[in-house]
Amino acid sequence: MKIRFAIIGAGWRAQYYVRIARALPEIFECVGIFCRSEEKAERTAALTAMNCFTSAEALLKQNPEFIVVAVSKQNIPSVVLEWLERGVPVLSETPAALDRVMLERLWTASDQGKNLSVAEQYMHYPENTARMKLIEKGLIGTPYFLYLSKAHEYHAMSMIRSYLQVSTGEGYVIAADSASFPTVQTLTRKERIRDGRIINSTRTAAWIRFGSGKAALYDFDSEQYCSLIRGSGIRVQGVSGEITNEHVRWLDESFSEQEAVLDIRTRTVETESENPNFQRFEEVEEIRFQDEVLYSPPFGLCSLSQDETAIASLLKEMGGYVRGENKVPYPLSHALMDAMMAMDLRKAVESGTRISSEKDDPWLK
Numbered sequence: 001m002k003i004r005f006a007i008i009g010a011g012w013r014a015q016y017y018v019r020i021a022r023a024l025p026e027i028f029e030c031v032g033i034f035c036r037s038e039e040k041a042e043r044t045a046a047l048t049a050m051n052c053f054t055s056a057e058a059l060l061k062q063n064p065e066f067i068v069v070a071v072s073k074q075n076i077p078s079v080v081l082e083w084l085e086r087g088v089p090v091l092s093e094t095p096a097a098l099d100r101v102m103l104e105r106l107w108t109a110s111d112q113g114k115n116l117s118v119a120e121q122y123m124h125y126p127e128n129t130a131r132m133k134l135i136e137k138g139l140i141g142t143p144y145f146l147y148l149s150k151a152h153e154y155h156a157m158s159m160i161r162s163y164l165q166v167s168t169g170e171g172y173v174i175a176a177d178s179a180s181f182p183t184v185q186t187l188t189r190k191e192r193i194r195d196g197r198i199i200n201s202t203r204t205a206a207w208i209r210f211g212s213g214k215a216a217l218y219d220f221d222s223e224q225y226c227s228l229i230r231g232s233g234i235r236v237q238g239v240s241g242e243i244t245n246e247h248v249r250w251l252d253e254s255f256s257e258q259e260a261v262l263d264i265r266t267r268t269v270e271t272e273s274e275n276p277n278f279q280r281f282e283e284v285e286e287i288r289f290q291d292e293v294l295y296s297p298p299f300g301l302c303s304l305s306q307d308e309t310a311i312a313s314l315l316k317e318m319g320g321y322v323r324g325e326n327k328v329p330y331p332l333s334h335a336l337m338d339a340m341m342a343m344d345l346r347k348a349v350e351s352g353t354r355i356s357s358e359k360d361d362p363w364l365k
Helices: 012-023 038-048 056-060 076-085 100-109 126-136 153-164 306-322 332-351
Strands: 003-008 028-034 066-069 090-092 116-118 143-149 172-184 198-210 215-221 233-238 241-244 247-251 257-261 263-270 280-289 292-295
Touching: 003 012, 003 306, 012 028, 012 306, 028 038, 028 056, 028 306, 066 076, 066 306, 076 090, 076 100, 090 306, 100 332, 116 306, 116 332, 126 153, 126 233, 126 241, 126 263, 126 280, 126 292, 143 153, 153 215, 153 233, 153 332, 172 332, 198 332, 280 306
Parallel strands: 003 028, 003 066, 066 090, 090 116, 143 215
Antiparallel strands: 143 233, 172 198, 198 215, 233 241, 241 247, 247 257, 263 280, 280 292
16 A cells, blocks of 8 residues: 655755655655645646645645655744644654754654654665664674764764664763865755855864763765765774775674675666756665675665655655554654754854753653
8 A cells, every 4th residue: 555645845855755756656645745825836736746735624635644844944843843733643854943942842742752753864875774784783893983974963963873873862972163165166956056156165073972982073064965076974983893985894703804895886867857966866776795785775776866765765664654564764752862962063163162962851761
């Protein structure tokens, strides 16, 4: 039976869910898109060829199993609360909220996370999935340090906790700073730039220590997601080895050093999209490590980007969750801690002081 969902919002992020529903019609059915005005609904219907509504009651008559909230960051928590009050399970885009008050309201309104999940997709990326399988197998021993320059703020906090296997109840201390540097801009969310314009990009670095003694070095440039001249990287170190991007070093049973690489096989997908971000991308066909397959596409090859495939995995897990078939894909307690850590990161930069976690946050108990 198809997983039926509806979308609240019609912007950049909402379009990801539209593309997923189109690419995988045998698995997902988007029963409608909710827009704030008739004009927006007409434009969105013409763009997506999907039913668009300006009435919540009309949308709910389509019987979605859950609602995807994909509006602006500032409006996410208030819109989530609106739909929770209607008794509909919600999968919310990131971040869960931008301040502690709204985090607490979400926790309370969602009955302590029982009918609300957050679409934090980064650990569902193929390479992250493959690396985590090696870590869970114990290949590099217990992980204790992570260098991360792949994602910003709340996405990065989720990756840090996941790679270091840090629980939501663990305290932390954050020290951070930022600086601006001139950078030639090459790409935005909407256009390829070729005029050599120079902007100031902001690089933020943070040192995060957890109560267990584990630590992470966060390093992110504000241009990093789109820039064609800024790369990214990751290094996770365990007691008996490390993984640096695709390279793995570890000790075998006789304590002899071993080294191998993740074999990442991709195919190039070209589309007719007018957006340069989606005109050409690499779809992962398989990731192997030595003789073991660590990752294969969960939906087969379906011409979705890595980001879209990761989100599709969350959508499927959310469908199973509301049907009682599996656990919640990303527990709300995790999402709220990651959002709180992102706030504390910004606070550490702005104040120039170390910021410690609060022990009385209700989602940590």
